Amino acid sequence: xxxxxxxxxxxxxxxxxxxxxxxxxxxxxxxxxxxxxxxxxxxxxxxxxxxxxxxxxxxxxxxxxxxxxxxxxxxxxxxxxxxxxxxxxxxxxxxxxxxxxxxxxxxx
Amino acid sequence: xxxxxxxxxxxxxxxxxxxxxxxxxxxxxxxxxxxxxxxxxxxxxxxxxxxxxxxxxxxxxxxxxxxxxxxxxxxxxxxxxxxxxxxxxxxxxxxxxxxxxxxxxxxxxxxxxxxxxxxx
Numbered sequence: 001x002x003x004x005x006x007x008x009x010x011x012x013x014x015x016x017x018x019x020x021x022x023x024x025x026x027x028x029x030x031x032x033x034x035x036x037x038x039x040x041x042x043x044x045x046x047x048x049x050x051x052x053x054x055x056x057x058x059x060x061x062x063x064x065x066x067x068x069x070x071x072x073x074x075x076x077x078x079x080x081x082x083x084x085x086x087x088x089x090x091x092x093x094x095x096x097x098x099x100x101x102x103x104x105x106x107x108x
Numbered sequence: 109x110x111x112x113x114x115x116x117x118x119x120x121x122x123x124x125x126x127x128x129x130x131x132x133x134x135x136x137x138x139x140x141x142x143x144x145x146x147x148x149x150x151x152x153x154x155x156x157x158x159x160x161x162x163x164x165x166x167x168x169x170x171x172x173x174x175x176x177x178x179x180x181x182x183x184x185x186x187x188x189x190x191x192x193x194x195x196x197x198x199x200x201x202x203x204x205x206x207x208x209x210x211x212x213x214x215x216x217x218x219x220x221x222x223x224x225x226x227x228x
Binding site: 001032033035037043044045046047050051054056088090092093095096097098099100101102 | 154155156157160168170171204208209211212213214215216217218219220221
């Protein structure tokens with residue numbers, strides 16, 4: 001099983017700042033099968049990025065994904081008030097499908 | 109626009125069976141390009157994949173739950189369902205259904221989720 005480790009667990013930033021979230025895999029995986037989600041309180045997760053770097057429909061371009069092998073990154077270039085949430089990475093390049101533990105971006 | 113909606117009891121007794129249904133609207137569940145999935149999230153915790161089903165009925169499950177899980181599909185109703193047997197308090201969670209893309213393997217969209225509490 002591929003374990004996804006997200007860091008930091010919590011990121012305290014101000015609106016307008018840049019957020020960089022890491023997702024490290026225990027084994028190398030295909031960039032094609034790495035996705036990122038955003039979850040706000042009381043809501044279902046929402047797809048942000050698939051294929052490690054492709055934005056989902058309707059996702060603003062301040063969200064970007066990068067990485068390969070075992071190290072992947074989600075970057076939010078300038079935080080908007082609505083971006084404060086929990087973010088999860090997910091892989092299904094290798095069964096079983098797994099999620100990272102989540103990373104919270106909170107207002108400083 | 110594709111929408112998914114979970115339905116089922118919000119309270120299940122310990123040792124009994126949890127049963128949920130996901131109704132798909134806005135697209136056919138008989139898609140060659142997608143799986144249909146269940147994911148759960150204990151309150152205040154992270155996401156756990158439960159399993160997936162293809163319209164043909166083929167399935168894949170999380171090994172940690174495999175002995176207790178059955179996911180099935182009813183193409184005539186455009187629905188798929190989850191059965192989880194012998195539940196305990198540890199199965200208390202928000203249960204989400206979602207569509208999984210066959211190629212890039214991402215979940216989109218998700219249902220709104222339903223809270224299932226296991227308690228006597």
